[in-house]
Amino acid sequence: LRVGVLASGRGSNLQSLIDQSLAGKIDAQIVLVASNKADAGALDKAREAGIATRVLDHRNFGSREEFDGAMVAALREAGVELVLLAGFMRLLSPVFLDAFPQRIMNIHPALLPAFPGLNVQRQALEYGARFSGCTVHFVDGGLDTGPIIIQAAVPILENDTEESLAARILVEEHRIYPRAVQLFAEKRLRIEGRRVRIEPEAD
Ligand code: GRF
Incomplete structure (x- = not known):
């Protein structure tokens, strides 16, 4: 299962997912960690584990829909099947929700x-x-x-x-x-x- 994680902060939940994945305890591979904050600790944790990262600063987008569209594109590019929000401090618009129906936790x-x-x-x-x-x-x-x-x-x-x-x-x-x-x-x-x-x- 290809998983994408969205995080705005420290990333302790991301770390537990990385650990369980590497230990073979979950049949999931974290293929992308994306954040709206360039200084999120979660990004460091991802890099340390060799996981691809993306920063999309919501302030650079004209609307929530444009920001969500860019996130969706990044997740799709990475072939993500399940999206996990782990301390992601943004509400998702229908643009995002409709792109991953019943596939966001x-x-x-x-x-x-x-x-x-x-x-x-x-x-x-x-x-x-x-x-x-x-x-x-x-x-x-x-x-x-x-x-x-x-x-x-x-x-x-x-x-x-x-x-x-x-x-x-x-x-x-x-x-x-x-x-x-x-x-x-x-x-x-x-x-x-x-x-x-x-x-x-x-x-
Ligand atoms: C956690 O308490 C989570 O439940 C909440 O935000 C916090 C994120 O912590 N949504 P972390 O970044 O996973 O350490």
């Missing part, structure tokens, strides 16, 4: 539909939630709204800060994102309306 550091958007650890702490976690979902036109593939929960502890909670959640992110990719690679994900059915393992 995102990871979000909360238990959706609770706490979509930004500053989610702060949101969860301020709300007084006892648990949070992370969600891998297919991407649709909304903000963190597409069909849920996998979630993992973690407790929120009395003395948690945004940082300590984020770190506890990140451990789970690094576990479930590769898992979701592997389920996709095994063609075991069926989208049925809002719900994703996971087919049993073939024997």
Whole structure:
């Protein structure tokens, strides 16, 4: 499975995907890492692993659609079959969504539909939630709204800060994102309306 990863930041989820791919634990090969930020740590991690990179600065494009069109062209050129958003801080327009129908995933550091958007650890702490976690979902036109593939929960502890909670959640992110990719690679994900059915393992 040829995978493209879009990241705007540090790239720890990218790194876990690279590691699992190189270890042969997922049947996926990351063929392109693209970013809208030239200084994204994710680009360094990709280069270190010998993966092709592209920087497309959204500020150089006249509209979201033009930017998305350029991203789609880069992903298609690389023969990408599954697009993974990993800390990619841009909403996708229909130009992008229609180019990869049911073939774009995102990871979000909360238990959706609770706490979509930004500053989610702060949101969860301020709300007084006892648990949070992370969600891998297919991407649709909304903000963190597409069909849920996998979630993992973690407790929120009395003395948690945004940082300590984020770190506890990140451990789970690094576990479930590769898992979701592997389920996709095994063609075991069926989208049925809002719900994703996971087919049993073939024997
Ligand atoms: C992660 O918390 C992810 O859930 C969110 O952005 C963060 C990206 O972290 N969407 P990294 O760049 O993968 O380290």
